[in-house]
Amino acid sequence: MENNTRSMSYLDQKPLILNELTQAKKLLKQLESDFDVATCTNGHLLVPIILSTFEKSLSMLSGINSKIVSDYDLNGISCKKRKTVPRWTEQVRVCEQTGLEGPIEDGYSWRKYGQKDILGTRHPRGYYKCAYKNAQDCLAMKQVQRSDEDTSIFNVTYRGKHTCTEAEHLLPWKSENSPDQENEKRLKKSQETIINFQTGCHGKTEDLNTTQAVLRSPSFSFPSDSIPIPCIEKESHNNNDILSSMTPDNHFVSSPFSSPKTSESNSFSPYRVQDLQTLDFDPFGFTSTVTSAFDSADLYFELGFIDGL
């Protein structure tokens, strides 16, 4: 097959590529429906990661042949770069015993610039900007609102990426550990995460075997030591929208959460999902191949890999 596609022109390959995209989309949708988002904590992680990588590849594809991708309607999923700032939501549980209130400690410095009562909610929404907005022109913002259902949970919506120097020293790969040590730690954490995922997911499991196989593969690791809980927003930021926001320089990644208040290992600790432009995160290891494989056979192979999920 690869030999055949290698000799084909892009136009000849178009139906094949579109078919693969369709298959990939079906699998993603299936995966999405396999998780009970309301109860599956770690499962939240998977869909954004896969969608992110998928979107990354689509963007690569658009670079190869923009017409093929633009012709393809991914059921509203646009591969074009999102014009608005990236936005994502996570939930942070605050330990009542600590009495922690107010701004969620997530490693960054924020300055509150407003608070607003939101219709239909019992708790006001707080508006925060990066404390280095003026000094370093950092445009990161976040909104924090206490959940009505569980008052120990704060819904934190992040907007924009940190460009301040504070983001620099929070990057896990900027730590003093060697790359090998970091990889080892990540691998170990990955295994723990997989165990958590397997035991903590309450969704349907019959279709997850292949996904778990990928997760078990030696090449797979989660991006950092912490486990983010990216929560896809229900209304304006559904999965399709999220996917469109995940351009190659806009990945869902996580970074270590360094709060002294979160020492309980089994508790639902605050996690941060930050938007980091420079992270080379590619859990399925195929984006880099697509990058280097501007010849169509490899491209086809990579799409087939998605199919193999």
Add this chain to the structure above:
DNA sequence: CCTATTTGACCATC
């Protein structure tokens, strides 16, 4: 006095 937070007013969007 300086910095951060609060809060009412204003603006944009639907």
Add this chain to the structure above:
DNA sequence: GATGGTCAAATAGG
């Protein structure tokens, strides 16, 4: 007009 988001003056705290 209702609502969410932002601004900026007032206020609080060190």
